[in-house]
Amino acid sequence: MRIVVAYKYAPDPQEATVASDGTLDFSRAKAIVSDYDAVAIEYGRQLADAQGAALVGVSVGGEAAAKPVATKAALARGLDEVVVVSDPELDGAGSTRTAQAIAAVVKELGDVELVLAGDSSMDVGARMVPSVLAGLLGWPMLSDVEKVTLADGSVSVERLVSEGVQSITAAAPAVVSLTSEAVKTKAPGMKDLLAAGKKPVAVKSLADSGLVAVSEGTVTARAKLDGPARKGVVIDTSDPAAAAAELVNALRAAGVLG
Amino acid sequence: MSTYVLVAGNAGVSELVAAAAKLDGPVVAVVVGADEVVRAVAAPGVDKIVWLGDPGDRAVEAFAADVAKVVAADPGVVFAGRKPAERALLGAVAAAISAPVVTMPVEIAAGQVTRAIAGGIASETRSYAGPVAIVSDGGAPLTGGGSTSVEQAAASPAEVTVTDLRPNEVAAADLGTADRVVSVGRGLKAKEDLAIIEALATAFKAELGCSRPVAEGLDWVARDRYVGISGQQISPQVYLAVGISGQLQHMSGCRGAQLIVSINTDKDAPIVAESDYILTGDLYTLVPALTAALG
Numbered sequence: 001m002r003i004v005v006a007y008k009y010a011p012d013p014q015e016a017t018v019a020s021d022g023t024l025d026f027s028r029a030k031a032i033v034s035d036y037d038a039v040a041i042e043y044g045r046q047l048a049d050a051q052g053a054a055l056v057g058v059s060v061g062g063e064a065a066a067k068p069v070a071t072k073a074a075l076a077r078g079l080d081e082v083v084v085v086s087d088p089e090l091d092g093a094g095s096t097r098t099a100q101a102i103a104a105v106v107k108e109l110g111d112v113e114l115v116l117a118g119d120s121s122m123d124v125g126a127r128m129v130p131s132v133l134a135g136l137l138g139w140p141m142l143s144d145v146e147k148v149t150l151a152d153g154s155v156s157v158e159r160l161v162s163e164g165v166q167s168i169t170a171a172a173p174a175v176v177s178l179t180s181e182a183v184k185t186k187a188p189g190m191k192d193l194l195a196a197g198k199k200p201v202a203v204k205s206l207a208d209s210g211l212v213a214v215s216e217g218t219v220t221a222r223a224k225l226d227g228p229a230r231k232g233v234v235i236d237t238s239d240p241a242a243a244a245a246e247l248v249n250a251l252r253a254a255g256v257l258g
Numbered sequence: 259m260s261t262y263v264l265v266a267g268n269a270g271v272s273e274l275v276a277a278a279a280k281l282d283g284p285v286v287a288v289v290v291g292a293d294e295v296v297r298a299v300a301a302p303g304v305d306k307i308v309w310l311g312d313p314g315d316r317a318v319e320a321f322a323a324d325v326a327k328v329v330a331a332d333p334g335v336v337f338a339g340r341k342p343a344e345r346a347l348l349g350a351v352a353a354a355i356s357a358p359v360v361t362m363p364v365e366i367a368a369g370q371v372t373r374a375i376a377g378g379i380a381s382e383t384r385s386y387a388g389p390v391a392i393v394s395d396g397g398a399p400l401t402g403g404g405s406t407s408v409e410q411a412a413a414s415p416a417e418v419t420v421t422d423l424r425p426n427e428v429a430a431a432d433l434g435t436a437d438r439v440v441s442v443g444r445g446l447k448a449k450e451d452l453a454i455i456e457a458l459a460t461a462f463k464a465e466l467g468c469s470r471p472v473a474e475g476l477d478w479v480a481r482d483r484y485v486g487i488s489g490q491q492i493s494p495q496v497y498l499a500v501g502i503s504g505q506l507q508h509m510s511g512c513r514g515a516q517l518i519v520s521i522n523t524d525k526d527a528p529i530v531a532e533s534d535y536i537l538t539g540d541l542y543t544l545v546p547a548l549t550a551a552l553g
Contacts, residue, residue, distance in 0.1 A: 022380040095359040120488045126361040131349020140418045141346040167422035214356045217384035225381045237539035244551035256495040258463035
């Protein structure tokens with residue numbers, strides 16, 4: 001039995017800057033395994049150990065996603081092996097194109113009982129790849145999951161919904177996206193990093209995956225988005241009570257005090 | 259060609275119907291839900307309902323393939339809200355009709371969508387030859403009153419069964435409808451100090467919010483109160499940010515506020531450039547002063 005974790009190797013958006021023409025510059029941003037995907041890998045490790053299953057990481061991206069520094073970072077978190085679909089055309093790929101590439105790998109792997117994903121990617125945060133993947137595979141999609149149990153061909157989960165904690169049982173296989181706190185992660189140690197260098201890595205191009213990727217449209221314009229114009233009033237805080245009174249007066253004048 | 263709005267167990271899709279009505283062709287709501295949901299969705303702007311049935315003890319997600327089949331028979335632009343079941347249905351549709359997914363749309367026209375990217379600091383316009391699958395805020399519930407035709411369609415839902423629901427012990431926070439939100443970030447030194455922030459929120463008649471690390475890492479504040487790109491996205495009348503530096507992810511959750519007030523020790527923090535009123539200084543003296551001034 002295999003458990004797959006879909007993960008993204010992505011630049012940290014904290015470091016992104018935007019030029020006046022709306023072009024994003026990620027060149028100074030350090031790439032890492034997306035925060036929440038690390039949660040999925042850790043959770044998958046525990047589940048795979050309990051089930052005696054192999055834990056396979058699947059990632060989709062540009063050339064950076066297949067570099068040893070990228071695959072090692074993911075393997076060191078506990079994966080047994082990784083398969084990366086890496087192609088310049090997949091750099092910045094949208095949810096549907098990404099899900100199509102993951103689905104192709106999952107189908108080829110076979111014997112997959114569960115695909116785990118993180119809550120969202122840290123750079124885009126569309127939260128749609130797992131749902132499209134489930135659609136492509138024809139498997140149930142269960143999101144916002146805190147706890148997963150695999151037994152007798154079924155997947156049982158506890159998930160956070162707006163009303164409370166919902167328990168669901170579905171026929172396996174399924175696609176499950178976890179909450180950001182399903183399990184605590186820890187930074188890989190030196191031993192994990194050394195072991196990661198010896199684990200198997202398979203790299204496929206878009207052509208290898210046999211995929212005719214969806215068209216993602218043509219970019220016709222970019223712009224920098226300025227939020228609403230702000231007043232930018234600096235209130236002197238040398239006297240805290242006077243500063244507080246000044247703010248209260250300003251808010252009262254604006255008619256926003258309840 | 260029809261334009262579709264997916265309804266996943268609740269009628270809160272008014273914004274989506276309004277956006278769909280601006281495109282060509284009839285607006286078709288594909289509904290998984292109880293009778294009352296169908297009656298509510300039969301509202302002005304919705305030309306036709308395709309009803310896949312009441313899920314009963316199945317999860318709405320069980321109907322994903324059925325919903326996809328309805329749209330795939332006559333593919334068109336598809337809208338769905340941001341909730342989990344809505345995303346699951348939309349994902350299945352995008353898979354079935356090979357449509358790209360668009361999130362955070364700013365402007366939607368025939369064959370062209372402008373969306374916000376990177377947490378709302380930039381926008382990108384793309385033209386599309388085929389249908390797209392759009393995720394956006396659902397909006398207020400529809401309340402019926404339309405001359406909408408209802409067609410019942412056969413469904414063969416997957417085995418996805420809800421076996422239990424343990425209601426929340428504390429009522430879920432609803433930051434989205436609050437007029438005033440006081441939000442706290444890493445500038446707070448200890449969990450005990452939350453008391454002064456809560457006192458300010460009470461005096462200000464505001465809901466309490468926070469930045470991501472305060473909810474997810476420190477666990478000081480419930481997760482449903484975290485404001486940011488993957489958390490709550492809110493547009494209150496006043497957003498009072500205390501000890502929050504204002505990174506991209508956070509600001510994309512509160513940029514819609516009418517007024518932003520920041521209390522921060524760093525006069526060069528990113529939030530300062532996005533504030534209407536700026537109080538630079540120690541929150542431990544400014545917050546109690548503000549609470550007193552409001553009291």
